[in-house]
Amino acid sequence: MTTVPSLSEPQPAGSSDPERSRRRRLSDDGDAAGLGRVRAVAFVAPSLVLIAIFLVFPAIWTLYLGLTNWRLTGLAAAEPEFVGTQNYIDALTDPAFGRSLLLTVVFVFFSAIIGQSILGFALAWAGRGLRRGLRTVVETTVLLAWIIPASVVAFLWLALLDRRNGTLNALLGTDGFAWLLEYPMQSIIVFNIWNGTAFSMLLFSSALASVPPSQFETARMAGAGTFATLRDVVLPNIRGHILTNTLLITLWTFNVFAPYLITAGGPEGRTEIIGVYIYRVALRDGALAEGAAISLIMILINLVIASLYLRLLRERKP
Amino acid sequence: MTVGQSLGTIGRYVFVGFVLAFFALPLLWLVTAPFDRAPSLTVSVPEFTMQNFRTMIDNPYALRSLWNSVLIAFGTTAIVLALAALSSYALSRVRIPGRDTLLYLLLLLSSIVTGTAAMVPTFLLIFELGLIDRQLGVVLVMAGGLLPTAIFILKDFMDSTPRSYEESARVYGASSLQVLRHVVIPIARPGLATIAVWAVVQVWGNFLVPYILLRSPDKQPAAVTMFTFYTEGGQPNLALISTFSLLFSIPVVAMYLFVNRRYGFRFHGGIKR
Numbered sequence: 001m002t003t004v005p006s007l008s009e010p011q012p013a014g015s016s017d018p019e020r021s022r023r024r025r026l027s028d029d030g031d032a033a034g035l036g037r038v039r040a041v042a043f044v045a046p047s048l049v050l051i052a053i054f055l056v057f058p059a060i061w062t063l064y065l066g067l068t069n070w071r072l073t074g075l076a077a078a079e080p081e082f083v084g085t086q087n088y089i090d091a092l093t094d095p096a097f098g099r100s101l102l103l104t105v106v107f108v109f110f111s112a113i114i115g116q117s118i119l120g121f122a123l124a125w126a127g128r129g130l131r132r133g134l135r136t137v138v139e140t141t142v143l144l145a146w147i148i149p150a151s152v153v154a155f156l157w158l159a160l161l162d163r164r165n166g167t168l169n170a171l172l173g174t175d176g177f178a179w180l181l182e183y184p185m186q187s188i189i190v191f192n193i194w195n196g197t198a199f200s201m202l203l204f205s206s207a208l209a210s211v212p213p214s215q216f217e218t219a220r221m222a223g224a225g226t227f228a229t230l231r232d233v234v235l236p237n238i239r240g241h242i243l244t245n246t247l248l249i250t251l252w253t254f255n256v257f258a259p260y261l262i263t264a265g266g267p268e269g270r271t272e273i274i275g276v277y278i279y280r281v282a283l284r285d286g287a288l289a290e291g292a293a294i295s296l297i298m299i300l301i302n303l304v305i306a307s308l309y310l311r312l313l314r315e316r317k318p
Numbered sequence: 319m320t321v322g323q324s325l326g327t328i329g330r331y332v333f334v335g336f337v338l339a340f341f342a343l344p345l346l347w348l349v350t351a352p353f354d355r356a357p358s359l360t361v362s363v364p365e366f367t368m369q370n371f372r373t374m375i376d377n378p379y380a381l382r383s384l385w386n387s388v389l390i391a392f393g394t395t396a397i398v399l400a401l402a403a404l405s406s407y408a409l410s411r412v413r414i415p416g417r418d419t420l421l422y423l424l425l426l427l428s429s430i431v432t433g434t435a436a437m438v439p440t441f442l443l444i445f446e447l448g449l450i451d452r453q454l455g456v457v458l459v460m461a462g463g464l465l466p467t468a469i470f471i472l473k474d475f476m477d478s479t480p481r482s483y484e485e486s487a488r489v490y491g492a493s494s495l496q497v498l499r500h501v502v503i504p505i506a507r508p509g510l511a512t513i514a515v516w517a518v519v520q521v522w523g524n525f526l527v528p529y530i531l532l533r534s535p536d537k538q539p540a541a542v543t544m545f546t547f548y549t550e551g552g553q554p555n556l557a558l559i560s561t562f563s564l565l566f567s568i569p570v571v572a573m574y575l576f577v578n579r580r581y582g583f584r585f586h587g588g589i590k591r
Binding site: 035037039043044046047048054056057058061062065119122123126127129130142147148149150151152153156158162165166194225226251256257279283288291292294303306307309310314 | 322326327330333334337338340341342343344345346347348351358359360361397401402404405407408409411412414422424425426427428429430431432433434435436437438439440441442443458459461462463465466469494519522523524525526530540541542544545559563566567570571574
């Protein structure tokens, strides 16, 4: 029960000193339940199998799929042929792909990096001076926009922006103005700011709470204004949080699909951000192999952003 | 108070007022329309009625799809909880070679292989496995996607639970699984509750995965079914959509508030994606 089987180098038990010292090290490691490596591996295995099949395999398989002429029906479905890098070349040279990528960059930049970060920080900053009750009301409202299911939230925005009966037109007296046709990209950008600001607000709230109060006090004594306080006291303290926030919301916003529920990529593809583009090419139009090629490109972009984030996380840990 | 300071205070309240209005405005419809005798897309003080809920209950797909959401959410959460508890416990207590690298790889994977980026290979995999139009396919895909983050967070919880209880349990001859069930799990309950709520919220609101993997209307969860509620004239059926949206939103909001009150909001590097 208490012996710890060694997986790496099978040796007669208790034969030598290194064996004993390794056993001591294992118990130092806090294996209080006497689990042992074999059972530990058995405990971890089911998770790894599931992750391997449904997360790792698709990511790797998409590389291969992109090199074939895979289709769901017809001849190519029975025996997919190897077509080399043709799909990747098609995907990359298709002007629609370039346009979608550009739209995505605009969408991520304005809605996440500018919109959510700044509004989230402003809310966290303004929240410090508010009475507790009011602060709770504001924070809860912002949070509701974040936690209500995407389908519901999308419909709420369809109702808000509706041409004939929308609340926004009723408020502004602009009856009949079609926001989603005239300003589709601006609409989904504002929608995404509304939808995701809660995360930045929460992160910056906890970041501001970690700034030593004595530093604020010193700034106040020195007669520093709000701007000087932000620049000289707050910014140096929360630089890491700003980076974390930017990378995470960039990654998430790059991967959102909710705008599809509001504009479905239209009108005329003007809101066809990358996720919506993949959906149209691969699953609606049926060009699965080309869709797989774009999927791989998207996974690679995700990889770049996520590695930056993980490197950051690792540097700050020790 | 100087003039500058009071201006600052006024500015702060004006700003907060505008932001509050911005965030509250789209939400108001969800509160007024379900109780309105003649719901329109405009927010207005409702002529109170509960008739719309009757309409919803009578719709053959409404309650059915909510039940599907429950099945998919709880199925996924059960798998995630069980597997994540086992692996995070083992990873926390035993130094398996390459453990830290494994944890980082898992976290990296789950953040890059998202539902949107991997929708094509996921769809094809489920197609090849013959799981298209089966809720099991949705459950497995969602569980695979949530597991890495769940393991990562739970391992943190497991690390912070005291080990002395396990030692004494072992002295009395308990097996590893018994120790896990009767000693570790009760101690790690707050972590498990957080993960459970997080997983349910993730699955409950997910639109894309069931949208691409399920075909039959009677198997779709609420997130997808919502967009099929149109009248014969092709207009959205607002009596139905409004009440349904409200009923669909309440569980996640309630669970979120519960966890927030009970355990406080914790930051796990992005618990909501």
